[in-house]
Amino acid sequence: MRKLRVLIVNCYSDNNRGARGNPLFVPQSIAPLALAGAFARECCELQVHCEFRQGPLDELKRLAWAQLLVLTGLNSALDRMKQLCAYAKSLNPGVVVVAGGPLARVLPQLCARYFDIVLSGDVESLAEMVAGMYGPEMRAAAVTPRLDLGPRWHPVGYAEASRNCNFACSFCSMTAEGRPYQSLALAQVRAQLEQLQGKQCVMFLDQNFFGGARCDVEARMELLREFVDAGHIKGWAALVTSDFFAKDDWLQRARRSGCIGFFSGVESMDDAQLRHYQKKQNLQLPGAQRIERCLSAGMTFHYGLIFDPRERRVAAMRSEVEAIASNPALTLPSFISLAIPLLGTPMFRRLVAEHALLPHLKLRDMDGRSLLTECLDPVDEVCQLLAEMDFCMIDTTRARRHAWGLWRRYRGTLPARALLSALSPDLACLLPRFSTASREAHLGAGAARRTHYGPSEPLGTLYQPRIPLEARYQAFFEPTRVTDAQGELHADMQADLGSSVSTEMPVQILIERQRLPAMIRG
Template sequence: MKKKVLIVNGYFDSTRKAAKRPWKVPQAMAPMFLSGAFNDEYVDIRVHNEQALGPVDPALLSGIDMLVLSGLNSAFDRYLHLTAYAKTQNLNVIVVAGGGPVRILPELSKRYFDYVCLGDVEQIQDAIKDAWGSQYVCPLMVETGFALPKYALGNTRSRLKYVETSRNCNFQCDFCSLTGENNAYMKYSLEYIERQFREQPGGDLYAVIDNNFYGNSRRHFEQKIALMESIKNDWHKQGKSLSWAALVTSNFFNEKNLSMVKKAGCDYLFTGIESFNQEFHKNHNKHQNTLNSQVDIIRQCLDAGIAMFYGYMLDVVNSSVEDLKDEIDYMLDNHDIPLPSYFSLPIPMLGTPFFYEQLENDKILPNVRLCDLDDTTLSLRPKSSIEETLKFTRYIEGLSGDKSRVFMHSVKHTYRRRRSLRLRQHLVATVPALLLTAQQSLVKRKGGAASQQRTHLAGTDLLHESYKPEMTVDSRYQAYFEPTYLTDANGDITEDLAPDLVKEAPIAVGLDRLAIKA
């Protein structure tokens, strides 16, 4: 009989509700890539992305032989929930865990999971071989070291398709989880890239989910663009079109590069604007954003006929609430540029230079839980009072009081840029801005109203609905539903996490003080 495998992208929605976000872009693709490591001849695979589909039904964890877990740093406790469900129903199930939480917390992870994968998705083949034998590994992975994602296991009805042409990033912004993991930038072969496109014909839009599509090799970048232009021309002869989106860093933007990608079918770009304050970029080792004005970059992109998306970090640690409100007002009043796709509070991502700097400066609040490390929860001491900052946090979650300004901005921006972008680009580009004001009501309809209101303050905020078990779990795993704490009542790293985080701490940020706790 074939082995049964369930691959889950563990996810806690920032609203703390059992929300479904199928419209959120990008979706987690690690489960698709992980699925490509298994040999279909010997394994039946199911994939569940909790970001898009909501929390997995514990019944799906019954009867499986292996549970594979992936997710973001804040999802560590979700890994524990799923492990508890699986082990309760089958004590012999093999649990393989990887992704950000495990790479940053390997010692803690070894307590709970059978296999702890600290490398990239391809490392799962080592766990498969050790558990069952090499015949269970996809022959393509054995031959090339890579496996083609099993796209058919995902949402095949979606007209949005995903491809990847490189991995990691060649920059080291101090707050980025990629910097904390310290993995080298890696380029994929042109053959592997082309195969991803050819395996998914008929999409309306292809999202290139690289952390940095531009990268550090001009030659590889130009080769990728030539390949994508070739695919575009081939598909055009067949009556199909190729429209794609990618994430690039600010050093990408010049007339030549924009012209090249536009000719190859690029209609949308996302970049980490983060802030219009240049001091912000200097303080966070984001020097690529100081080469040009961020507003000029956006205008240059739109002038080239490419819609622009960006995120914006509201640095409550170093800026007052009053100053941050002025920044939002500037964006709402500037109809020549689009609004951000999202606003985020600063997050002390585990293992990053920013995390250790905040820890050394006693900026991390007491009793912070891993699940509090999201973009709508205050986990750092703000410049303004905590009360004023929390009021501001509730405001940015839905831009309450400014919904009409958001709508009018979208209308006026679309009119002003009516000659730069096509109608479809305008429609796609308008969605994130409107969702800034609507996503709370969408989540309520899908996940039900919460029994209590959020505080948005780490350590006191309500826990995600998933912390309440949906089935009776074995007594050995009941503690898996208790939240994992990052800091204790004094704001120091907890004893559970100290072996991992102290080991990674650079001496320059207070290794001696941390070692006391270990």
């Protein structure tokens, strides 16, 4: 029996409006490897490509090779998914194109215009689809991420121990999807760790590693301690919500089990802003205290800051960053971003109701570097701040001084790997050309320079088709519109995001059978 040829692509459009990969950036996406786990190894020939890590999929012959093309990506990647679908259909009309991920859950009806199959569930729904369309032998007996398909050279490996989040922040895509928190069975976590033996660090990409029953968290830490003590992995890291740092006991448990550090959503040092974001969990302990408590316990702390120009002045944001940079007890933010009103979130719905979104916005603009709304300060001043965010708004002199102070303070507290990780935001400011956060400053050939103002932002080089296309596929290179000329919700969004549509999308499989090749029709 000939094997089913499957190509899985994690789609991404680089913020610099050109195109390049980010192989050294931490963290990377586990999505393509998780999706690969749906297929039986002995019956399927698999290829995976992550455009965030490897850059755009330029080898179009791989799209012609595939019988089944599986596409996923974050919210702003929908246009890129459409583009790859157009290439694949032009080169191989018999290919079946499946789309999944956050956009498939929030915009299922819009996605059904472009893709043969739209999956709004997790990887298990892909396994069910494969079994139903191609036969049960094509489905993996146990749906486990194919971590062996990831880069072997990188010292960091990725895993998941849970899905979704038990909090409901106003700007988070998890809130828009409305799916319950789910802890994975410990056996599933063990199976992933066994694939990652030899890694310097295993990073858990859960939305909240600390969610769910506390006995589940304890069991995960004991399992990790087993692998660290046996020398199978050197350490681990995870994404946790701020309530994790409220009790020193959890920090001590984590350190004893081999934890190197955490990423946690600080978002702002201003309590009023946190309430605006509905980040109730962040009000238990001040952000600066959480950071210092974690570092003093011997683990690094990474976080991001978010700026909402409708609610806060540019001067206040600058002052907050300057205060952090002047304090060697704190790590610098790993990134600074505009508050993104992701589709379907409470923030997005509020802005639509208040008619506060700018006109002619594209989904492509929802990248954290484009002004999307009205603002308190002059537009030019806000856009200048957005441009500086690529360097975390900190000059090299201040970054050098902060790095020296941080190193002196924690060199006897943090292990070498954790200390280097804690210093990485400083190094990104000192070496911007090698920083993923600074990629917008180094435009690719032919890329238009950014304006940081949503209505006038350029599309980028990926929107120029590389091969001749039929008229029906040329439309796949048009940007997805969010607002119209009046700033109202665009007609293309109405079916999925109109006021009568619930934000809680059911898990479903949408199949337009008339568009599928006759050979696989039921």
